[in-house]
Amino acid sequence: MPRHEFQPGKLVAGLFLAITGALYLGDALGGWEVPWFVAFPLVAGGLCLAGVTGTVTYAVRRRRRSRAVG
Template sequence: MLRHEFQPGKLVAGFFLTLTGVIYAGDAGDAWDTPWFVVIPVVTGGLCLAGAVALVTHAVRRRRAEPSRPDVSV
């Protein structure tokens, strides 16, 4: 049994923030040269994508939890 509910939006956000850390770590270790403004689209795009994934996940879970109503014609 799961201790908590799986939240893919947080997974996506964590991935992009980890990617940002890897980009800065590579720059600090002289593996490559990264301009400071490169990570702004990575973080912003990642957070927007995470928000979209969370919104879709919420909509799917809400729809599945909704009890089906019988079609009553008057």
């Protein structure tokens, strides 16, 4: 399998989606009760945080690349 760059933005998005899924799985199994609207701030906040993380990662890698070349 070819190696690829680590992308922390995708990790953050996946973590927030997994947390949301786990909350609703617990609700479906009767462990606790989660209101239906909880998913919106979790998913939206996770995607916003993933976007910020991806942007910062891109900026850091671009800066490193420019220092290595120049």
